[in-house]
Amino acid sequence: MSNQQLVTFLQKNWEAAGFSTPSLIQSEVYEPITDGKNLVGVAPTGSGKTLAYLLPLLNKLKHKEANQLLILTSSQELAMQVVEVTRVWLKGSDLQVLPLIGGANIKRQQDGLKKKPEVIIGTPGRVMELMTSKKLKSHQFKTVVFDEVDQLIQGQNLQLIQRILKSVPQTVQRLYFSATADKVLSEIQQIDNDLVVVDVSKTDKSQGEVTHFYLEISERKKVDSLRRLLNLPAFWGLLFFNQLNDLGAAEQKLLFHKLPVASLASDQNKQLRKQAIDKLKKHQLVGLLTTDIASRGLDVEAMPFVVNVDFPKTEESYLHRAGRVGRMGNEGIVISFVTTQELAGAKKIAKKLGITLEEVYLYGGMLTTEKPEKTEIKNKKKKSKVKRRK
Known part of the structure; x- marks a missing residue:
């Protein structure tokens, strides 16, 4: 991956961030994600996993096509963190991101959906609630990301994830990321078996001392x-x-x-x-x-x-x-x-x-x-x- 492969607004944001080279996980998953592969991405904490999936996916977004990308997170805090990062990288474009998290005003979220945002980032409960009420059109999604997947497939979240996977098109691209996804790989493969595994946890050297x-x-x-x-x-x-x-x-x-x-x-x-x-x-x-x-x-x-x-x-x-x-x-x-x-x-x-x-x-x-x-x-x-x- 190089910044030359990115659309203009992402190139400018890459330069503004002062990045010179991508991290290992960012390099390794860029092409398979761009090619529409379904994959599990495993990399240490702090190695740039969020940008690893965001950059190739934002690079493919089309303006005014609603609900192209759905990112599911294991907590409200993580959802808002990913929203903040996404907004930074969407600067200079007309693309929109909408958070859908529990505890927030659902009427305001429904109004936000009427503006046809290209990116949806949320927690499984609220996303499923809006899908069930037909306010969120699940058939439009092209890619679903499961961030901190080892948390998302535990307890009540697992049932919600299974329901969301049934609601979106069978052709949707599916990406699973976590620092410890390798420990739950067999569980992930029970709900989704058509996956490429990219694990850089043993070779990534980005973490400081x-x-x-x-x-x-x-x-x-x-x-x-x-x-x-x-x-x-x-x-x-x-x-x-x-x-x-x-x-x-x-x-x-x-x-x-x-x-x-x-x-x-x-x-x-x-x-x-x-x-x-x-x-x-x-x-x-x-x-x-x-x-x-x-x-x-x-x-x-x-x-x-x-x-x-x-x-x-x-x-x-x-x-x-x-x-x-x-x-x-x-x-x-x-x-x-x-x-x-x-x-x-x-x-x-x-x-x-x-x-x-x-x-x-x-x-x-x-x-x-x-x-x-x-x-x-x-x-x-x-x-x-x-x-x-x-």
């Missing part, structure tokens, strides 16, 4: 340690919890200490969630407390830290959380709080992922990989970066 640490800590000291981390001068990032109750309790305590934090949770309305993400991107927060809802697709430029306040329950969860840092060549640090009882399980998950977990200590207002003697702690000056063992 990400260092993985663990902080051994008791359950009752987690929030206090989190408060101390958030007070480090250069700290800002995502703070992951496994349970909403624990997230809410931690947020209250941190706000009591007047720390600029917010939460991103599934029980919040769309506006609150958007505000929280925007504040983090503008560096108005030092920490955004969340669950795995933010582990997919949330792209915050050059964010330095991810903290697993609760250690992830699965390899996939760790991989996607950690994927919020080190994106497109940037460096990042992942710190996991673990209790003594959790340590063996945490190391087992890290080993399966090919990750080395190094112990880190939080003493005297600094992070260090060298355990300081108690007599030395008082003399430590506050530092915000990890001091590495020589």
